Amino acid sequence: MEQQTLLIVDDTSANIDVLAGMLKADYKIKVAKSGEIALKLAKSAALDLILLDIMMPGIDGFEVCRLLKEDYTTRHIPIIFVTAKITAEDELKGLELGAVDYITKPLNPPIVQQRVRTHLALFNQSRELAIKVKQKTAELAQTQLKVIQKLGLAAEYKDNETGMHVIRVSHYTHILAKAAGMSETDADMLMAASPMHDIGKIGVDDAILRKPGKLTSEEFELMKMHAQIGADIIGDNDSEILKMARVVAISHHEKWNGSGYPYGLKGEAIPRIGRIVAIADVFDALTSKRPYKRAWSIEEAVNLLKQEAGQHFDPQLVPLFIAHIDEVETVMHSFKD
Template sequence: MRMEPTATILIVDDNPENIDVLNGILKQHYRVKAALSGALALKIVASAEKPDLILLDVMMPDMDGHEVCRLLKANPLTVDIPVIFITAKTSIEDEQMGLGLGAVDYISKPVSVPIVLARVKTHLALYNQQRELELKVRERTQEIELTRREIINRLGRAAEYKDNETGMHVIRMSRYSKILAEKIKAPDNWVELLYNAAPMHDVGKIGIPDRILLKNGKLDQDEWQEMQRHVQYGADIIGDHPSELLQMAREITLYHHEKYDGSGYPHGTIGDAIPLSARIVAIADVFDALTSERPYKSAWSLEKTFEYLQNEAGKHFDPELVPKFIACEAQIVEIMEKFSDANG
């Protein structure tokens, strides 16, 4: 039978005799640490192995127990450690003050052995339940977030399947977007959002009739106008949601066909007025389209595609992002090989 790890109790009291009494009560059941001052207690709590519960005297020189508790509860790393005041100050006002500072209980001196053991056991059990619940909440939150991201990726691939044999395009272009965002040293959380939102860029193609989307020849004016509406269709599908991930997905969907010189669609947005996320995705999207084989064209070489990107810098693409993307050539080639359409 696997034994549960023994809890660690920190006793804080400026009187060694009081520490000896509490240690004698607890040592058969728990690991016990002791501190003769509030300052030493804070150092112990800051160590790698934090106590599971603190028994804290109130009346101590230099730093009293109230100040120790206040500092513990102000620190996000120690705020959850249960604190039980053990003190001779037993008025209702004293108890109210201690509990108001965040302590979980109040034990009067001289202490009773059964009371100390019962209170410590109870609050350790509550603390363990709290930690287990928080762990389950974190796991559930992560599961929900992963599920949401997977749905976004699948929906993005569903749109690509209408005009792409494998749907690998969204996998490659999202990775191209990520390495470019990392190259410009964007914040890690923003890079992750971009990576997970990018696959939704063309989800609006679901709303485009197949006779237009799959047409082999050149689109006429009416067909081209309908094709351009896919960005708004995509924005409508994603909707206006408070999720940062969905907000970025909508932003990318609306703006990734804008061009740096203002000649893109749907609004002719110019330069840095185009969101950075969409400027990055525009490069990744076009690069992958050019380097991929399609029924109507052969795949371009890496050199020819890079040359095209350079020629379009300042026109179609952000001129500062293009050289950053090309500088990622080794990572780009790795993605091309690992996620080729043949592997889809």
């Protein structure tokens, strides 16, 4: 069985060495000496558990936990706080933020090893349960997915795009979400939500959507409104899929360098699921034939993604997408227009 991967986060090298020494015989160990580095590692590596110090300069452990738990792509990773001093109020705060446990210093190796084993076992059981639930509810999930896809198609009928666009984008999204470390459950949910990314085009004038030439600045301003219109159509819901769909609709035209719309968000301020769908959406648009353009080759589209990494697109996500281009190509051939 492949070793599971732990991330140890502490600003003191000695503390990292002590924890790593207790666990390295049984697990792959990654380390981060700041909250900022921990956040980057959590989004670039597949982690099974995080051991997180609370008192750190810059972003403290509580804030790291909060940011990881509010991100759909990292919220599934169990977090154990490791701390020297802990009050009842601090312990409650950490648990409310989503941590699964606390380990107090000085560290006792058998207790640390047992706590880690216990929470990894619970994490594995949770994943297995999610798979079983998915199997049991497959028919309902398929029905729900088809309904959402049909809503996505409603927007495409007003545009020059084809019905297969939303299907391909949803599959590309799933591939990238998994590569980015998203749990199977959340990746499936994002796949189901992504067809509604352009639902707001229903509210844009047909003459603008179907214009074969370049839009005027006034027309483009009207076109940009579809992101907000889409979010308004989806609205506020208790449904997790529709919550995701709303985030994607409002954020998938934002750009990493802040030049996107509707809010001009920049970098990490853009929801990561919006950044994932942005790559999937643009790649499909480039590689699809339209009345006003030829279909680009995969190589041409990949080169554009590389050029725009750090400008239009998240520079961490672009290499992950390219690394799975064989899977992307399979989807492309399976769902031709």
